[in-house]
Amino acid sequence: MDMTATDFTAPASEADLETLAANLRARNFEVVVVQTGAEAKAEVLKRIPDGAQIHSGSSKTLDDIGLFGTLMGSDEYDFVRKQTMKLDRITQRRQMVKLGATPDLMINSVQAVTEAGQMVVVSASGSQIGAVSTGAEKLILVVGSQKIVPNLDAAFQRIQEHVLPYEDARLLGLLGIHTAWTRTLILEREFTPGRTTVVLVRDPVGV
Numbered sequence: 028m029d030m031t032a033t034d035f036t037a038p039a040s041e042a043d044l045e046t047l048a049a050n051l052r053a054r055n056f057e058v059v060v061v062q063t064g065a066e067a068k069a070e071v072l073k074r075i076p077d078g079a080q081i082h083s084g085s086s087k088t089l090d091d092i093g094l095f096g097t098l099m100g101s102d103e104y105d106f107v108r109k110q111t112m113k114l115d116r117i118t119q120r121r122q123m124v125k126l127g128a129t130p131d132l133m134i135n136s137v138q139a140v141t142e143a144g145q146m147v148v149v150s151a152s153g154s155q156i157g158a159v160s161t162g163a164e165k166l167i168l169v170v171g172s173q174k175i176v177p178n179l180d181a182a183f184q185r186i187q188e189h190v191l192p193y194e195d196a197r198l199l200g201l202l203g204i205h206t207a208w209t210r211t212l213i214l215e216r217e218f219t220p221g222r223t224t225v226v227l228v229r230d231p232v233g234v
Contacts, residue, residue, distance in 0.1 A: 035189040038231050039172035043142065047175055048227060050144035054216035057224040064092035064232045067169050071134060071226060072097070074167060075104065082107040082130035084148075084155030087193075088169050088233030089134065098134075127154060133163035136233055137214075138190045139174050139182035146170070146214040146225075147182045149190070153210040160212055166223040171232035179213070193234045 039047075048058045061067050071094055075081060081104055089095040098106040107130055111123045135155060137146040146168065150156055159166060176182050186208065194206045217223045 035185050036173050036231060038229060039175045043175055044172055044227060044229060047140065047142060047144060051225055054144045055220060056217050058227060059224065060227045062229045064228060064230060067226045067228045068092045068094045071167055071169065074224060075132060079131040080105045080107060081132045081134060082127045082158055083134045086136045088136035088171060091232045092169065124154060128157050129162045130158055132165045133158040134167045135159050136169050137174065139176050139185045140170055141176055141178050141182055145179060148212040149186055149208050150210040151206045156210050156212050167226065169226045169228065171228045173231040190234050
C-alpha cells in the first residue's frame, strides 16, 4: 500500500483486503468480508446469542452502520449501554466500569489495522480496553477498509493525525472536554480459537 500521499479515508484495494483477511486468519481471528455497512450490521446481529449481555465501546463505526441504534432501541437485546447511559459519569463511574467489564459479547471497532493483521485500539478512559482484551467471552470487531495501514508506525500516525482530531471535536461538542490518548491495546493475535470475529467492510465506515 502506497502511503506517499496519506489518505486515511480511502477504501483499500481488493488485493489489500484479501491479504489482510488471510493474515488475520493466520493470527487465529475469524474473518468475514462484506461490501457495505448494512451487510456488516446483518453479520453482527446474526452472531448475537439469545439472551447474551452485549456491550460496545463508543464507536462511529457502529453508529454509521446503524448497529448502535438497533441495540439501544430494541427490547430484544440486553445492551449494557442502556444501563450505563443512565448513570452519572463521576459519582457512579465505578458501577459503569463493572457493568462493562465482562459482557458475554463485546462489539467494537479499531482505530487502525496493519496489513500484517495487528489491530490497534486506543482510548482516553480505557473503559472498553478490558472487555476487548479479555473480559468479554466473545468479541466482534467491525473494521472499514480505510483503516488498513502498512505497519504500526502508520497506525499510530493515522490515530494521531486523523482519529484524535475527530474525537476531540466530538467530545468538545458533546461534553465540553478534550480527549486524550492514554491507553493503547494491540491485538497481535487471538489466543482462544473462536473468540474474536473480524467483520471487514470494503466500504469506508467509521472514522
